[in-house]
Amino acid sequence: MANFPALNPQSRTYTPGAAPSTPLGALDGDELMVRHANVVNGYTLRLGFTGLTQAQHFEITSHYMLHGRFEPFDLDPITLLGSGLTFPSGYSWIYVKAPDTTYTPDVISVSVELELVAPYTL
Amino acid sequence: MTVFPTLVPNEIGFDMGRANISEVSTFAGPVRFRHSKAVNNQVLRIVYRGLSQTQVATLRQHYYENQASLSYFTVPVDIWGGLTVVSPSSLYRYASAPEEEHTGLYYNVSFSLRVIDGINLLYILDCGDASLPATTAFSSFAFVGYQPFTLNGAGASVTATLVLQGGGASQ
Numbered sequence: 001m002a003n004f005p006a007l008n009p010q011s012r013t014y015t016p017g018a019a020p021s022t023p024l025g026a027l028d029g030d031e032l033m034v035r036h037a038n039v040v041n042g043y044t045l046r047l048g049f050t051g052l053t054q055a056q057h058f059e060i061t062s063h064y065m066l067h068g069r070f071e072p073f074d075l076d077p078i079t080l081l082g083s084g085l086t087f088p089s090g091y092s093w094i095y096v097k098a099p100d101t102t103y104t105p106d107v108i109s110v111s112v113e114l115e116l117v118a119p120y121t122l
Numbered sequence: 123m124t125v126f127p128t129l130v131p132n133e134i135g136f137d138m139g140r141a142n143i144s145e146v147s148t149f150a151g152p153v154r155f156r157h158s159k160a161v162n163n164q165v166l167r168i169v170y171r172g173l174s175q176t177q178v179a180t181l182r183q184h185y186y187e188n189q190a191s192l193s194y195f196t197v198p199v200d201i202w203g204g205l206t207v208v209s210p211s212s213l214y215r216y217a218s219a220p221e222e223e224h225t226g227l228y229y230n231v232s233f234s235l236r237v238i239d240g241i242n243l244l245y246i247l248d249c250g251d252a253s254l255p256a257t258t259a260f261s262s263f264a265f266v267g268y269q270p271f272t273l274n275g276a277g278a279s280v281t282a283t284l285v286l287q288g289g290g291a292s293q
Contacts, residue, residue, distance in 0.1 A: 020149040020150075036149040037148075037149040037150045039149075039150045039151060041149075041150075041151050054204055054205055054206075057205055058205070058206050061138060061205075061206065061207050061263075062263045064138045065138070065161050065241050065243065065263045066243065066263055068140065068141040068143065068161065069140070069141065069143055069145070069152075069154060070141055070143050070154050070156050094152075094154075097137070097140075098137035098138040098139055098140055098164070099137065099138050100135065100136070100137045100138075101134075101135060101136050101137075101138070101205075101207075102133065102134075102135045103133065103134045103135065103203055103205065104132070104133045105132070105133075108205070117151045117152065118150055118151050120150060120151070120153065
């Protein structure tokens with residue numbers, strides 16, 4: 001496992017997670033929430049990189065090829081610089097989907113979407 | 123097998139494909155299973171603007187020759203503009219029919235290609251009894267250095283094989 005490349009994103013969108021639960025409605029209008037696990041799912045992070053060099057682009061490509069949605073990894077502090085975000089201990093990131101690149105003359109832009117997953121042992 | 127015409131595009135876009143993984147959702151998050159070492163199915167979008175009639179005819183002819191998505195073909199490295207995403211020997215198919223825009227004088231065309239043979243993260247270095255050639259630079263996803271990578275066996279009659287697993291792949 002290698003950290004996500006130490007690149008400073010140009011844009012960052014964060015969605016916090018939630019515990020898996022199901023609402024049960026009662027006839028009097030009350031709602032009971034049943035929690036199914038002691039984990040929190042659904043943390044997502046969308047990162048946008050613009051103006052990358054070819055070497056920086058290859059860092060992301062290589063990292064994705066070796067990790068993808070299978071191998072969890074951690075983020076370099078520079079990725080979250082200035083955000084003040086904290087996450088549950090032991091959780092790691094996986095890719096939600098393949099990064100998408102646009103390459104117009106001299107400008108390489110990449111969008112990356114990551115999901116935080118709880119540790120598990122099979 | 124044909125080669126995609128060597129016309130440098132005005133813009134490309136692509137995703138980076140996906141590993142051969144299946145997934146089961148659980149309350150504790152997704153559980154993933156990996157089935158092979160391959161990462162493929164990258165989709166490459168190629169955009170041309172301001173082509174001449176001759177150039178657009180060349181591209182169109184290549185699409186006809188490959189009978190839409192039936193045949194596979196290779197793509198010159200010039201199309202990738204110097205980026206390393208898939209192996210240069212990768213094979214491609216048309217993901218969909220190209221779209222042509224006729225402006226009266228010039229032609230704008232966009233293609234969508236699917237990579238059917240992207241990256242394989244299994245590296246088998248077989249030292250055997252091969253004689254040592256000159257070293258050359260080697261760069262791939264799992265490691266960077268100079269090939270051949272030498273593994274010394276226990277004796278002259280021993281054939282030594284080293285298997286490297288990249289990115290959690292297993293043989």
